[in-house]
Every structure is written in structure tokens, then in C-alpha cells.
Amino acid sequence: xxxxxxxxxxxxxRLSRRDTLRLGLLGSAAGLALPEALRLQEASAAALAVxxxxxxxxxxxxHGGPSHLDTYDMKPDAxxxxxxxxxxxxxxxxxxxxxELFPLQxxxxxxxxxxxxxxxxxxxxxxxxxxxxxGRPPAGIKPxxxxxxxxxxxxxxxxxxxxxxxxxxxxxxxxxxGPGYLGPCYAPFVVQGDPEQANFSVRDVSIDPASxxxxxxxxxxxxxxxxxxxxxxxxxxxxxxxxFYQKAVDxxxxxxxxxxxxxxxEAEGVRDRYGRNRWGQSLLLARRLVEAGVSVVTVALYSAxxxxxxxxxxxxxNWHIFDAMKQRAPYYDQALSALIADVYxxxxxxxTLIVATGEFGRTPKIEQVNGRPGRDHYAYAMSILMSGGxxxxxQVVGSTNSLGEHPDDRPLxxxxxxxxxxxxxxxxxxxxxxxxxxxxxxxxxxxxxxxELL
Numbered sequence: 366x367x368x369x370x371x372x373x374x375x376x377x378x379r380l381s382r383r384d385t386l387r388l389g390l391l392g393s394a395a396g397l398a399l400p401e402a403l404r405l406q407e408a409s410a411a412a413l414a415v416x417x418x419x420x421x422x423x424x425x426x427x428h429g430g431p432s433h434l435d436t437y438d439m440k441p442d443a444x445x446x447x448x449x450x451x452x453x454x455x456x457x458x459x460x461x462x463x464x465e466l467f468p469l470q471x472x473x474x475x476x477x478x479x480x481x482x483x484x485x486x487x488x489x490x491x492x493x494x495x496x497x498x499x500g501r502p503p504a505g506i507k508p509x510x511x512x513x514x515x516x517x518x519x520x521x522x523x524x525x526x527x528x529x530x531x532x533x534x535x536x537x538x539x540x541x542x543g544p545g546y547l548g549p550c551y552a553p554f555v556v557q558g559d560p561e562q563a564n565f566s567v568r569d570v571s572i573d574p575a576s577x578x579x580x581x582x583x584x585x586x587x588x589x590x591x592x593x594x595x596x597x598x599x600x601x602x603x604x605x606x607x608x609f610y611q612k613a614v615d616x617x618x619x620x621x622x623x624x625x626x627x628x629x630x631e632a633e634g635v636r637d638r639y640g641r642n643r644w645g646q647s648l649l650l651a652r653r654l655v656e657a658g659v660s661v662v663t664v665a666l667y668s669a670x671x672x673x674x675x676x677x678x679x680x681x682x683n684w685h686i687f688d689a690m691k692q693r694a695p696y697y698d699q700a701l702s703a704l705i706a707d708v709y710x711x712x713x714x715x716x717t718l719i720v721a722t723g724e725f726g727r728t729p730k731i732e733q734v735n736g737r738p739g740r741d742h743y744a745y746a747m748s749i750l751m752s753g754g755x756x757x758x759x760q761v762v763g764s765t766n767s768l769g770e771h772p773d774d775r776p777l778x779x780x781x782x783x784x785x786x787x788x789x790x791x792x793x794x795x796x797x798x799x800x801x802x803x804x805x806x807x808x809x810x811x812x813x814x815x816x817e818l819l
Contacts, residue, residue: 418791420716420754421655422519424663425648425701426539427723429678430493430747432740434729434769435690436464437748438481447729447768449738450687458759466694469702475759476705476714477752478818482763482772485725485779488742490678493724494541500780500809509543511800515783516661517544517551518808522792523660524551529619533661534654536560536647540665541724546800553663560628560646567626625657626650638703644669645700652707655717660790669696677723681732681739705752718754718789722747729769745771749782754789756818780812788814 432449434440439453439462453462456474463471463479470477487496487503495503498514513521516539520532533553544551558565624630628650639645644666651662668675674689701721708717726747727740746765752758763775787794787809794809 422661423651423719425721426665427677428665429676430723430725431677433726433748437479440769443768446731467698469698477750478758478760480749480762482775483777485744488744491541497724497779498542500783510545513545513547514542517547519661520551529622530659534659536664538663559643560650640699642669644696648700648704681734681737685737686739708753714753715755719752721750762817784812785814
């Protein structure tokens with residue numbers, strides 16, 4: 366189900382089918398909440414003179430924080446209490462090795478780059494995710510950030526573009542991130558449910574043909590009434606209301622939106638390549654959405670298949686880290702490698718940038734709880750996979766020391782990472798917005814992008 370957040374500023378509201386009936390999109394003609402929200406968004410966007418390019422980002426977020434030493438930054442020569450049980454394997458790029466857990470990714474290393482030297486200082490899931498996706502240190506540990514994340518800023522900067530689909534979609538979104546002072550109308554549309562299930566549908570987009578027909582008939586009647594009203598009352602407010610109501614109707618009735626969310630239109634072989642599970646089908650849906658015009662799709666990876674580990678938070682008190690890695694790795698490797706290959710095969714690799722990461726890494730030294738191994742939160746080192754975006758692939762940027770404890774070469778911050786994303790999206794990080802106190806703030810404090818990728 367897709368939850369449309371339509372009031373801004375103020376608390377988020379979720380637009381269900383019942384709410385849609387109440388708003389008048391499928392039933393009465395009284396509701397104007399969605400058109401009003403769209404009007405407010407476009408009014409605030411009128412000041413943005415630069416039109417960003419038609420580029421997009423798919424953020425594959427390993428919620429909980431994956432271990433860099435067991436995935437993309439192997440340390441085979443470190444003591445056993447650091448390196449863990451997994452071995453590095455060669456990839457199709459000489460000199461680049463990754464975990465043996467990822468044999469499919471190893472075959473396409475020429476189509477991704479690894480950034481091994483990003484670090485920050487926030488060790489909790491909430492503030493770690495917020496620091497990583499906003500570029501600003503959070504003021505304490507909060508469930509949602511004060512500052513907007515890059516998803517919200519992208520929606521804000523691109524809202525004046527003519528589109529049927531929303532600027533951002535969460536499949537689902539990152540739990541602890543959000544639009545901050547921009548307000549909830551810049552949060553992503555949230556798709557609930559498992560795309561692998563036979564009964565999966567996005568109800569507020571995929572309305573049935575009978576409902577669409579009734580809505581269009583009622584819209585023609587309303588248009589006739591409004592034309593008579595405009596003859597009697599020449600008001601720019603009336604004209605604007607009409608325009609934004611029509612835009613809201615277009616979003617609900619446009620068949621292109623329904624097609625973008627319809628995985629049944631994909632060939633069975635394509636669906637098989639991604640994996641017949643939640644992670645695989647979510648990444649396939651993400652590709653469909655960016656291909657249809659969505660600017661940012663986030664896919665937060667929680668549990669997949671029958672794995673008992675419901676995220677990547679591999680403390681020893683939670684579960685056996687290495688058993689959990691072996692259980693989740695085939696789902697992740699298949700889905701991510703299929704997405705990368707698909708994006709290149711379909712010629713989307715200049716337009717779409719794929720990012721796979723978490724909020725931080727995990728402690729280099731393995732902890733033991735009652736004989737069960739695990740790794741704790743660790744923000745002083747982490748790895749990021751980036752693919753496409755017209756960037757230079759088949760390389761490793763930066764390194765950590767021999768134990769994976771901290772950057773040893775080319776130290777980078779989340780701000781450098783975000784500056785790279787904003788550059789790809791054509792967004793000026795120096796652009797300013799007013800926060801809740803009326804203070805002008807840049808999208809991102811001055812930071813250089815990761816130049817090796819450009």
C-alpha cells in the first residue's frame with residue numbers, strides 16, 4: 366500500500382483508499398487536501414530556477430550496519446579475532462577482492478566502485494543514519510532528524526518538474542531518516558507489503574478500471590461546473606485550485622503510474638534473476654520506478670526469505686553474526702548483482718546511480734557472548750558500493766588500516782558522499798532553505814565530492 370503524505374508542515378498523514386474517498390478523488394467532490402498540498406509544493410518551488418537533469422538514485426540500505434570486514438574490506442592477514450571466517454575472492458577487476466559470500470558481484474566488479482574510507486562519529490542507529498544521510502551531526506538521538514535527508518531535498522528541488530509519479534518512493538524508506546524542517550510532504554511515498562506476494566498491489570495508485578472510469582466521468586462534470594464558475598468569478602485562487610485538483614486527479618488516474626508499480630509486466634526470467642523474495646523483487650521494482658521517472662528510491666533491507674536475522678544489526682546478543690551473514694548473503698548478492706547488470710543492460714547506467722551501504726560498519730574485533738560471535742556498532746570505518754551514474758567504475762577509493770579500524774588513506778565523510786550524490790542529481794548543495802527558526806541553511810555544508818569517481 367502506498368501512503369501519500371500530503372500535509373506540510375505538520376504531522377504526516379497517510380492517504381488510504383478510505384481517505385481518498387473522503388478527499389473526493391473517488392467519491393465526493395468536497396476534498397481538496399491533496400490538491401492544496403500540491404499547490405503549496407509548487408508555490409515553494411517557483412523560486413528554483415535551475416532544472417535538475419533527469420537522473421536518479423537507488424539507495425539499497427542495509428539497515429543495522431553491515432560488517433565491512435566480512436563484505437567489501439576483507440583483512441585476511443589480520444588476527445583471527447578480527448578477520449572472521451570468510452575469505453576474500455578475486456573479482457573480474459585485477460587487484461579488487463571482496464568476500465566469498467558475493468560470487469555474483471565478483472563477476473561484475475568492473476561495474477561498481479568500492480569506497481572504503483568513509484567514517485563518522487555516530488554509533489547509534491538513529492543518529493548514525495541521520496548523520497550519514499543528512500551530512501549534519503544530529504542534536505541527540507531522535508527517531509527522526511531535524512535536518513532533511515538527501516531524499517527530501519531531492520523531492521523539494523524537483524517538485525516543479527512535470528511528473529505523474531512522486532519524486533521519491535520508499536520500498537520501504539530508511540527508518541530513522543526523513544524530511545526534517547522541510548516538512549512531511551517531502552517524505553517519500555511509502556510502499557508497504559512484499560512485492561513477491563501474489564496479492565501485492567499499490568492500492569492508491571492501482572485503482573480498478575471501474576473506479577477510474579467513475580472518477581473521470583465525475584471530473585468531466587466538475588470541469589463543466591467550474592467553467593461556469595470561472596465565467597462568474599474571475600479569481601486566480603479559483604484557477605489555481607482547479608489546476609492543482611486536476612494534477613491530483615492525474616496522479617490517481619494515470620495508467621503509467623499503475624504500470625510502473627506492476628511487476629507482473631516483467632518477464633518471468635527477469636523476476637527469477639533478481640530472486641523470488643522480498644529483496645529481489647523490491648530491487649526490481651526500484652529499477653522500474655527510476656525508469657518511469659522517480660528520482661530517488663530507497664530499499665531498506667530487513668529480513669529476506671526465512672532468515673532469522675531481521676536486519677544487519679549483528680550483535681552477539683542478537684544472533685550468530687557469521688551464520689546470519691551466510692543466510693542473508695545469497696539473497697543480497699543475487700538481488701544487487703541483478704540490479705547492477707539490469708541497469709547497465711537497459712542503458713540506465715548514466716542516469717541511475719546505485720548505492721549499497723548501511724549507517725555504519727561494525728567493530729573490527731569480534732565480540733563473544735556465551736560463545737556466540739558478533740560485531741558491535743562501529744562508525745569509524747565502513748564500506749560503500751556505488752554503481753552507474755556515469756561514474757568511473759572498477760576501482761577502490763580509500764583504504765582502512767590493517768585491522769579495518771579507521772581510514773588509512775583518503776579519509777572521507779558522509780558529506781563527501783552526499784556531495785557526490787547531489788552532483789549526480791544536479792542539485793546545488795549551496796542552495797539555502799529556512800529551517801523552523803527562520804534561519805537560512807545550506808542543503809549541505811561545503812564538502813568536495815569523491816573526485817575519483819567523477
